[in-house]
Amino acid sequence: MSKKVIYYVNQFFGGIGGEDTADFEPEIREGQVGPAAAAQAALEDAEITHTVICGDNFMGSNTEEALDRIAGMLEGKEMDLFIAGPAFQAGRYGVACGAVCKMVAERFGVPTLTSMNVENPGVEMYKGYTRIMDGANAAAQMRKDMKNMMRVANKMLAGEELEGPEAEGYFPSGRRIEKFLEDTRENTAAYRGVQMLIKKIKGEPYQTELVIPEKDVVPPAAPVADLSKANIAMVTTGGIVPVDNPDRIQSASATRWGRYDITGVDALPNREAGGYKTIHAGFDPAAADANPNVIMPIDAMRAYEKEGKIGKLHNYFYATVGTGTTESEAARMAEEIIPYLQEDNVDAIILGST
Numbered sequence: 001m002s003k004k005v006i007y008y009v010n011q012f013f014g015g016i017g018g019e020d021t022a023d024f025e026p027e028i029r030e031g032q033v034g035p036a037a038a039a040q041a042a043l044e045d046a047e048i049t050h051t052v053i054c055g056d057n058f059m060g061s062n063t064e065e066a067l068d069r070i071a072g073m074l075e076g077k078e079m080d081l082f083i084a085g086p087a088f089q090a091g092r093y094g095v096a097c098g099a100v101c102k103m104v105a106e107r108f109g110v111p112t113l114t115s116m117n118v119e120n121p122g123v124e125m126y127k128g129y130t131r132i133m134d135g136a137n138a139a140a141q142m143r144k145d146m147k148n149m150m151r152v153a154n155k156m157l158a159g160e161e162l163e164g165p166e167a168e169g170y171f172p173s174g175r176r177i178e179k180f181l182e183d184t185r186e187n188t189a190a191y192r193g194v195q196m197l198i199k200k201i202k203g204e205p206y207q208t209e210l211v212i213p214e215k216d217v218v219p220p221a222a223p224v225a226d227l228s229k230a231n232i233a234m235v236t237t238g239g240i241v242p243v244d245n246p247d248r249i250q251s252a253s254a255t256r257w258g259r260y261d262i263t264g265v266d267a268l269p270n271r272e273a274g275g276y277k278t279i280h281a282g283f284d285p286a287a288a289d290a291n292p293n294v295i296m297p298i299d300a301m302r303a304y305e306k307e308g309k310i311g312k313l314h315n316y317f318y319a320t321v322g323t324g325t326t327e328s329e330a331a332r333m334a335e336e337i338i339p340y341l342q343e344d345n346v347d348a349i350i351l352g353s354t
Contacts, residue, residue, distance in 0.1 A: 003046035003157045006074065007036035008084035008100050010093045014053035022092075024055030026066055028073040035146065039083060042150035046157050050077065052100070056092035059099065060252045060281040060324075067103045079110050081157055086115035086145040087122060089137040091253020091324050092281075098126025105130060111156055115149045118171075121253055121324040127171045131156075134169050172211075216327065221348075226311075230347040233314035235337070237322030238295035238352060239280030240288065243271055249320055251281035257320040257333045259340060262313075267299035268292040282323030296352055314346050 011017060011024040013034040032040045033051035040048045052070055059066045082104040084097035094116040101112035106129075115133035116122050123132055133152065135145040148169050155162060165172040181187040192209070199206035224230050241249060247258035262268070269275025271289040278288040278295060293299045301313045318337050322330075341349065 003080045004078040005039075005043065005046050005048045005081045005083060005153075005157075006050045006052065006077065006079050007032065007039060007048050008052045008054075008070075008082070008097060009034050009036065010059075010090075010096060011053065011055040012093075014051070016053065016055070022055045022057035023061075024053065025058055026052065026054040026069045026073065028052050028070075035086070035142070036083075038142075038146050039150055039153075042146065042154075043157070044154045046080065046153075048083075054096065054100075056090075056096055057251065057281065059096040060092050063099060067099060070100060071103060071107055074104070074108065079104075079108060081153060082108075082110050082112045083149070083153060084112070084114040086133070086135045086142065086149060087117075087120060088135055088139055088141070088145070089117040089119050091121050091326070092250070094120035094122030095125060095252065095324050096122075098122040098130060098132070101130035102126055113149060113153055113156065115145050119326050119328055121326050123171055125324075128173050131173075132171045134171060224348050228308055229311040231312045231314055231345055232301065232310050233341055233344075233346045233349045234296060234298070234301065234317040234352060235349050236296050236317070236319050236352040237325070238288065238319070239278045239321040240268070240276050240292050240296040240317075240319050241279055243274055243277050245279055249279060251279045251321060253324040253326070253329075254321040254333075255325075255329050257318060257337065259316050259318055259337075261316055262298055263315045265298060266302045268296060280321050280323060282321075301350075311347075314341075314344060316340070316344075 011021045015034055016024050029051050030049070031051065032048045033053065036048050036051045052073065054066055054070065082101060084101050085093070087094035087097045097114040097116065101114050104110050105112050112130040114130060115135040117135050117137040119137065126132065131152070133145065133149050152162065152168055152170065162168050185191055196206045196208065239249065239251065241247070241258055242260065247256050249256045249258055270291055271277040276292040278285045278292065288295045296317055296319070298317070301310070304310045305313050320333055
């Protein structure tokens with residue numbers, strides 16, 4: 001076998017363990033581990049020589065260090081292709097796969113390939129840096145995702161020209177590549193444009209050659225008429241939760257949120273006092289753990305309440321984590337929170353930044 005491939009997996013697919021081992025530090029092993037074994041069986045003329053394993057939490061909380069350490073492990077090793085995943089809809093894993101592939105492509109000039117579901121935040125973050133196959137949303141579809149990924153991997157290793165995102169099943173990177181067509185009437189831009197127009201007029205399906213993404217534009221809410229009489233609620237994507245994180249909100253790519261009672265609380269007690277901490281994996285937690293009010297400023301809001309600048313501070317605050325969270329999950333969580341706000345006659349919310 002002339003071609004060499006190196007594979008990347010997280011702690012779960014590397015056989016290390018589940019969430020309790022998500023802080024597993026980067027490690028490289030000779031041969032194939034986990035999905036790499038199935039990938040090896042599908043490769044036509046290549047050998048997976050090494051498998052890199054790293055815990056999702058370690059990668060998310062120590063990204064720069066993790067990537068530097070992995071880069072050091074790859075130095076001097078033969079590599080014609082780097083493969084990661086598939087990551088399905090697992091947000092932290094998808095972001096990790098994308099980050100590692102981007103690093104390998106930039107530092108080593110090696111083509112990379114991964115796979116994840118369209119709802120995975122890693123798609124939007126890294127589709128411009130690595131080829132990402134359009135995968136399933138759960139590991140139950142591993143066999144199908146692996147088959148699609150290896151089909152493209154074999155083409156890449158053989159130096160074959162890929163037919164494009166739609167034909168091959170990967171996400172468009174946002175780059176338009178010039179392709180010369182046979183010199184016929186049907187291949188002129190004018191002819192293709194007229195054919196699309198005719199289909200549009202007839203109400204028939206057609207595919208434009210220049211897709212313009214739709215933006216979700218949210219109109220601004222009306223201003224609060226009188227803040228001195230308003231019931232104000234606090235919401236944060238900064239991951240401020242009770243120290244035991246009772247709702248098990250994820251540190252990145254969140255799909256859960258929490259509602260916490262602050263009735264009579266003048267300031268949030270910190271972690272050492274058994275009060276609140278941050279679980280956010282996107283910033284240094286030291287300041288927020290020492291004083292959670294820097295992210296969720298209950299102390300300042302109580303002062304405004306006492307001064308009459310606001311009518312009332314809502315008896316609950318709401319929290320989740322924003323880093324890597326998809327728009328669809330954020331919208332779903334908002335729809336679940338809104339009925340509580342409406343039931344308690346909240347006039348406005350303040351979404352605290354991190």
